[in-house]
Amino acid sequence: xxxxxxxxxxxxxxxxxxxxxxxxxxxxxxxxxxxxxxxxxxxxxxxxxxxxxxxxxxxxxxxxxxxxxxxxxxxxxxxxxxxxxxxxxxxxxxxxxxxxxxxxxxxxxxxxxxxxxxxxxxxxxxxxxxxxxxxxxxxxxxxxxxxxxxxxxxxxxxxxxxxxxxxxxxx
Numbered sequence: 001x002x003x004x005x006x007x008x009x010x011x012x013x014x015x016x017x018x019x020x021x022x023x024x025x026x027x028x029x030x031x032x033x034x035x036x037x038x039x040x041x042x043x044x045x046x047x048x049x050x051x052x053x054x055x056x057x058x059x060x061x062x063x064x065x066x067x068x069x070x071x072x073x074x075x076x077x078x079x080x081x082x083x084x085x086x087x088x089x090x091x092x093x094x095x096x097x098x099x100x101x102x103x104x105x106x107x108x109x110x111x112x113x114x115x116x117x118x119x120x121x122x123x124x125x126x127x128x129x130x131x132x133x134x135x136x137x138x139x140x141x142x143x144x145x146x147x148x149x150x151x152x153x154x155x156x157x158x159x160x161x162x163x164x165x166x167x168x169x170x171x
Contacts, residue, residue, distance in 0.1 A: 017078055019077060020078060023170070026171045028095065031151050031154060031158075032076075033073075035151045035155070036070060038147050039069065039107075041141075041144040042062045042148060043062040045137055045140050046062070049137040051134075058114055072095060072098060076091075096156060096159035103151075103152025103153075103155070103156065111149060114138050114139075115146075121135040122135055
């Protein structure tokens with residue numbers, strides 16, 4: 001008789017929506033809310049202040065990664081990644097590439113940009129300076145971006161370790 005196809009990774013697709021509790025208790029499920037919170041803090045801080053030049057790229061990168069992380073988190077939380085064409089059957093690899101290439105790469109670049117801009121505005125942090133100062137906003141965004149990049153590195157390494165042990169699931 002012909003061999004049965006290998007089961008798809010992840011929970012079976014259910015008719016009703018419910019939370020995938022095992023995912024919430026996994027390292028990936030614990031890191032994603034922190035990534036979302038720090039990412040939102042980064043782009044809200046930048047968007048709420050006057051920005052110019054390379055900060056446009058930093059804002060674009062942060063919002064792009066944040067939206068993709070939100071999608072990954074939502075699909076994983078509901079256990080519905082099998083419904084995503086082509087990527088659903090490669091969900092661990094999808095999370096790995098997202099975290100290491102996009103999360104770490106783009107947040108590291110955005111952090112560098114905002115850190116550079118903060119350094120250029122450090123003069124206005126002096127006592128007695130009366131003009132509007134963007135130093136603290138740029139520095140705050142840079143710190144949030146740096147911590148977010150570290151969280152993406154941790155989740156990427158978690159996915160990589162699972163992949164190296166020939167596991168196909170994110171949990």
